[in-house]
Amino acid sequence: MLFGFLGGEPLLRKDIVDICQKISEYNIKPSISTNGILLNEKLIEQLHNAGVDYIHLSIDGGTAKTHEALRGVKGSFDLLMKAMDMLKASPIKTGASFMVTEESIDEMEKVIEIAVDKDLSVMSFYLVAELGRGAENFKNQESDLVSRLQDKIEKLQRWQKESNSNLKIEVFRADKYNDDEEAVLQECKAEQFFDITYDGKLGGCPWLMKSEQGFEVGSLLEEDFLTLKTKCQKEIKRKNEERKEKMSLCKECSKKQECGRGCPGLQINDNKLYYGLDSICPNLHSHFTTKSDSDKMLEPV
Numbered sequence: 001m002l003f004g005f006l007g008g009e010p011l012l013r014k015d016i017v018d019i020c021q022k023i024s025e026y027n028i029k030p031s032i033s034t035n036g037i038l039l040n041e042k043l044i045e046q047l048h049n050a051g052v053d054y055i056h057l058s059i060d061g062g063t064a065k066t067h068e069a070l071r072g073v074k075g076s077f078d079l080l081m082k083a084m085d086m087l088k089a090s091p092i093k094t095g096a097s098f099m100v101t102e103e104s105i106d107e108m109e110k111v112i113e114i115a116v117d118k119d120l121s122v123m124s125f126y127l128v129a130e131l132g133r134g135a136e137n138f139k140n141q142e143s144d145l146v147s148r149l150q151d152k153i154e155k156l157q158r159w160q161k162e163s164n165s166n167l168k169i170e171v172f173r174a175d176k177y178n179d180d181e182e183a184v185l186q187e188c189k190a191e192q193f194f195d196i197t198y199d200g201k202l203g204g205c206p207w208l209m210k211s212e213q214g215f216e217v218g219s220l221l222e223e224d225f226l227t228l229k230t231k232c233q234k235e236i237k238r239k240n241e242e243r244k245e246k247m248s249l250c251k252e253c254s255k256k257q258e259c260g261r262g263c264p265g266l267q268i269n270d271n272k273l274y275y276g277l278d279s280i281c282p283n284l285h286s287h288f289t290t291k292s293d294s295d296k297m298l299e300p301v
Contacts, residue, residue, distance in 0.1 A: 036058075
């Protein structure tokens with residue numbers, strides 16, 4: 001079992017090493033997601049000794065200008081590169097996430113170059129999420145960000161096949177390709193992990209927790225983990241089955257068997273969660289002549 005510390009910024013906790021050590025005593029592997037700014041050689045050694053064997057970093061651009069514009073901290077790019085170098089020299093495996101936005105999409109290839117140079121084991125790409133500020137940023141994109149991302153994905157897939165790199169490239173909330181090389185949406189993976197909030201509430205992944213108020217299935221302060229785990233898995237499975245039945249456009253789609261129907265946590269579409277289609281569906285807007293027609297089909301049936 002893995003236990004991941006996410007943010008905010010987990011390294012702000014003064015007792016993070018002690019917490020990781022305690023988790024390791026239960027034969028659970030702790031991992032940390034961080035912006036890397038607070039990492040130093042001493043802390044990396046302490047985390048490794050406490051059982052941490054994987055650290056996931058955030059990179060917002062292939063250049064300092066783009067990264068710092070999105071991160072909002074001057075000098076943070078150089079600190080991130082330094083953190084990657086320190087981790088490269090340590091026994092801890094390192095990965096990174098890149099949020100694809102209108103401002104950063106053209107630097108995806110540069111980020112791959114950095115990942116290879118810094119000996120990262122995983123490079124994850126996420127399309128900007130339609131939650132919080134991300135929702136407004138997504139709506140304000142001037143060009144077709146989704147189509148451009150699809151082109152980038154194809155190039156990255158070719159690079160993976162042709163290169164001898166050990167780098168694993170992951171693309172979330174985008175397309176996968178079936179045997180006919182036609183684009184379909186990825187499936188929800190929320191049953192594979194759980195989100196525990198700062199006050200002990202347990203639910204599905206963070207996107208589900210943020211998108212549907214009260215999705216959590218209970219509190220670890222009142223019920224044991226295994227009970228809540230089973231309850232959460234059943235609820236996610238029930239919701240996914242429910243959305244498959246109620247997404248009317250999907251019923252008529254020729255790719256409905258292999259398509260995962262995207263991320264339910266981000267299908268917010270004016271509170272039509274689980275019933276509205278994922279806005280990056282490659283077949284969505286091809287069925288309609290106007291956006292108003294498309295919006296009508298997003299209504300639950």
